[in-house]
Amino acid sequence: MPPNYIDKDKPLETYDWKEIKKHTDRKDCWIVINDHIYDVTEWQHKHPGGGKILGHYAGQDATGAWTAMHKHRSVVEKYMAPMLVGRVSEKQFEDKPDILALQEDFDQLRRHAEKSGWFKSNPLFYAFHTAHIIALEMLAITFLWYYGVSTVTFLITSFILAISQAQAGWSQHDYGHHSVFKSNKDNRNYQRFIINVIKGVNVHWWQFRHNQHHAKPNIYKKDPDITLPHLFLLGDHIPKLWGDKKRGNAPYQFQQFYFLLFGPMTLLPIYFHLEVLYFSFKHRDYFDFGLMLTCFIRFFGFFIPILGGWWPAFGMYMLSRFWESFWFTLVTQMSHLPMEIDFDQDHDWVTGQVIASQNVTPGVFNDWFTGGLNYQIEHHLFPMMPRHNFDKVAPLVQSLCKKHNVPYTCVSLRTAISSIFWSLAKSGRIWHEAYHSL
Numbered sequence: 451m452p453p454n455y456i457d458k459d460k461p462l463e464t465y466d467w468k469e470i471k472k473h474t475d476r477k478d479c480w481i482v483i484n485d486h487i488y489d490v491t492e493w494q495h496k497h498p499g500g501g502k503i504l505g506h507y508a509g510q511d512a513t514g515a516w517t518a519m520h521k522h523r524s525v526v527e528k529y530m531a532p533m534l535v536g537r538v539s540e541k542q543f544e545d546k547p548d549i550l551a552l553q554e555d556f557d558q559l560r561r562h563a564e565k566s567g568w569f570k571s572n573p574l575f576y577a578f579h580t581a582h583i584i585a586l587e588m589l590a591i592t593f594l595w596y597y598g599v600s601t602v603t604f605l606i607t608s609f610i611l612a613i614s615q616a617q618a619g620w621s622q623h624d625y626g627h628h629s630v631f632k633s634n635k636d637n638r639n640y641q642r643f644i645i646n647v648i649k650g651v652n653v654h655w656w657q658f659r660h661n662q663h664h665a666k667p668n669i670y671k672k673d674p675d676i677t678l679p680h681l682f683l684l685g686d687h688i689p690k691l692w693g694d695k696k697r698g699n700a701p702y703q704f705q706q707f708y709f710l711l712f713g714p715m716t717l718l719p720i721y722f723h724l725e726v727l728y729f730s731f732k733h734r735d736y737f738d739f740g741l742m743l744t745c746f747i748r749f750f751g752f753f754i755p756i757l758g759g760w761w762p763a764f765g766m767y768m769l770s771r772f773w774e775s776f777w778f779t780l781v782t783q784m785s786h787l788p789m790e791i792d793f794d795q796d797h798d799w800v801t802g803q804v805i806a807s808q809n810v811t812p813g814v815f816n817d818w819f820t821g822g823l824n825y826q827i828e829h830h831l832f833p834m835m836p837r838h839n840f841d842k843v844a845p846l847v848q849s850l851c852k853k854h855n856v857p858y859t860c861v862s863l864r865t866a867i868s869s870i871f872w873s874l875a876k877s878g879r880i881w882h883e884a885y886h887s888l
Contacts (some may be wrong), residue, residue: 462486465534472795474509482511485541499661505813506665506672506794511542514553514799515665517560518833521628532837534842549798553853556668556800556831557848561830563843571630575791579621586614591752599757608766612773618820626656629836642741650745651722652738655729664833666807668791675782676791681705681712682874685791689877693822693884703882713783718775719768766888781819784808784866785826788857788873801856808869809860812841816863827858 465487473480479491481504494501499519507515520526543549563569590610597603625641628634638653645651659674666672668685676684683702684687692698701708730739753763790805797805810816810824821830822837828844835843853860861869 458517461788462534464539464697465536466539467542471509476505479505480535481507481509482538482542483513483516483530485538486534487538488530489535490533500658502658503661503665506662506669513607514802518799518831521632521634521659521663521834524547534599540865543798547876548731549801549856552800552850552856555850555853559843559846560832562846563835563878566842568839568842569611569629569832569835572838575836575838576621576624576630579617580644582616582728583618583644586610586617587648587801590614591756595754595756597760604766605769608769609773611766611770612777615649615770615774616777617818617821618644619774619873620823622649622653622656623660623821623823626653626660627833629750629834642738646738647744647748652726652730652750654733654735654738655693655726658729664830666794667803668786668789669828672794676786682709682877683881684787684873684877686877686880689881690884693881693887698881698885702878705878706871709871709874714776714779716775717779719771780821780867780870781821783870784810785823786871800831800850800854804829804851804856804858806830807859808865808866809844809858810843810863811860818861824863832865 470480470482471488473489476494477491479494480487480489482488490497490504494504497504503515504512516526517523536857541550545551590607593610594603594607622641622644624630625637625644628637630640631637642653645653645656663673663675668676670685670688671677679688679692679698680703681700683692683698687868689702726742730742749767750760750763753766754760757763757766785808786806789808795802804827807826807830809827810820812824816824817837822840825837825840825844828835829837829842831847832843848858850856
């Protein structure tokens with residue numbers, strides 16, 4: 451259906467896809483939503499989700515991403531009205547009835563999920579989740595204070611803090627996707643409290659990275675989570691391309707081994723800290739930077755007196771981030787790294803999300819351990835759905851994929867983690883063989 455603000459009696463200019471695909475530059479950017487064309491060139495730097503996400507869909511149909519990532523679509527449509535430049539003369543994939551059928555069935559599935567109330571959250575679920583995050587941090591402080599400082603208590607405390615921080619990471623992720631409250635403002639405020647105050651991270655930095663990931667998962671040069679070619683070459687196509695062109699200076703054939711060094715061991719303790727600082731000052735985001743400081747004031751205010759100095763407290767902080775980094779990296783990478791990684795093939799929304807995502811067997815521990823990201827496929831198809839409802843929609847998504855021959859992957863937690871290293875080894879081997887071939 452066309453957006454409700456469009457005057458149906460007003461004639462609109464029509465353009466074919468050949469013309470639309472000419473407008474893919476930052477200074478000339480068109481996107482298509484519900485068969486209507488919008489010139490978002492001037493809107494990019496104002497877009498709340500970041501300008502890059504619009505550029506990633508330049509000259510393409512963004513209907514799937516737009517629908518999935520906007521809760522109050524009727525309000526958003528009003529802001530889009532001045533950007534309307536015309537209508538598409540023919541539907542995308544008009545010559546591919548199988549894709550059109552998949553899109554129609556998925557639209558029906560989304561409507562069924564909305565009517566069934568699966569986009570409504572259970573407040574008690576998130577209240578208990580926040581409470582257990584705060585309780586774990588208090589437990590860590592109390593435990594170290596009560597039992598005193600020793601090697602054993604130091605290690606145990608750091609691990610309890612890591613659990614609290616990891617769970618806070620999953621919690622802020624829920625608020626960041628507007629899956630808890632009806633109001634976007636309420637979701638953003640609660641996310642800011644969790645990610646800025648409890649975790650010491652800039653909320654806008656998270657938005658900037660994560661929205662790109664959701665818009666184009668596993669797309670080289672569009673998904674920042676997989677675009678690290680000077681350290682890792684991922685998938686099958688890109689390593690072959692770089693090898694054939696004799697590109698790359700890293701020993702990619704060993705990347706499954708040094709992944710631990712440049713991934714879990716340093717990602718949160720070092721790289722993310724530096725990137726967040728750089729982002730905050732580059733964008734002059736001083737308010738959120740100030741909120742971030744409250745996290746460190748709280749942490750060191752508690753632990754310097756207990757541990758008897760700055761350096762032991764700093765060691766506690768870094769060690770807890772070290773444990774958390776392993777947890778975070780393995781959970782996030784096991785869902786995508788083993789899946790298809792390539793340049794943008796302009797897939798339809800369902801296919802693009804499913805082939806880039808891998809589920810992990812559901813269960814009480816797995817659901818908690820992964821923050822609901824073991825339902826990665828459902829999360830990517832319905833990013834605003836509360837995680838406690840993924841189990842309801844998952845069987846229908848599986849049936850949809852089976853009907854339309856879209857591969858739906860679900861493995862055990864152990865298999866998912868090991869598949870990170872197997873996929874890295876495979877990609878490195880592809881590059882090495884191509885690089886050294888005659």
